[in-house]
Amino acid sequence: MWALPIVGLIALATVWVSMEESGSGSGAASMSRQQNRAKDVLGYEPEVQAVPKAEGEVNGISSRVLDWMGVRGQVTEPSAAAHVCRKVDPDFETYYVVNHPWSVFELKKGTFDEAMDNLRRTLPDKGWKITKDGPMDTKAASPEIIAVQPDSHHTLTVQWLNSGKSGRTELISVDVDSRCFRVPEGTELNRS
Template sequence: MSGEKKVEIRDEQAVKESVERASSEILDILAVKGKVTESGAFSVPCSSYASEDKVHRMRHPWSSYGVPGEDLKKAMDRLRKELPAKGWKIVKDGPDKSKAKLPQIVANSPDGHVSADLRLWIEPAESKRSSMIEATVVSDCFRSKSGTAPETG
């Protein structure tokens, strides 16, 4: 592809740690006493590159749930205020493109290497499902120092 920016060669473990650190920082800002899904960052191919290019990114999806919807709304408001105070740049704050038009915040880390997509799901009181904030924290695309694609999953 023409106009494609050069992909940096970076240490895979360092990228994974930076993504997980960003997730932890976001969780601290949420400051809700709910449950959090257990997961760690994992490698996925960058779709805009040919698979033989061995270009990938770290992805860390998680959610916080088990607290009242009003608490989650306040947590989203905290993100709006505290992410920019910590150097993050909010690049989207509004409804997502889904049919449900979920409130969504997309923010980029101070160094520009990590992005967070945060969505608020408020379930009706009679619903058996829990309201939650769904987070997906990803790194930018990179090549591993070893030059081989990491194991995924």
């Protein structure tokens, strides 16, 4: 009388154990292993956030940085975009970072020197920690400011590329980056 249910339970347990060992277990178990691996590799647990929200945050930071510079000129057009979080998801399926490289050039108001000085004063007042303020490690040794926002962990790299060579445009290059995020469950990230 009990033989059939016990045999059935043993068969079910055997299938479950072999699925777990082969890595084809339940979606929740697989997701948990992936999250633990990401946390181990990155040193933090990536926050779950929809891509448009994360891109909007980075665009907002870029806009504020331009305001803090206190200059007016031509600004490159591209917006922030999600990219591969290479350390944990080279296939761009679940984890991503947001990056926004842009620059300001052909100033109509202010100078590049003023822009860098304004950032040196304003970034700490706005909660950013400047981790580098000095020459780039290049032959030109152009000025560079690198800062991190301790609460959101966004990073900011600002470089004044003042080559002094004829035919080259003087500009300030800005790069705003996020940490790795994880998309909400059920979201497809891999965009072609």
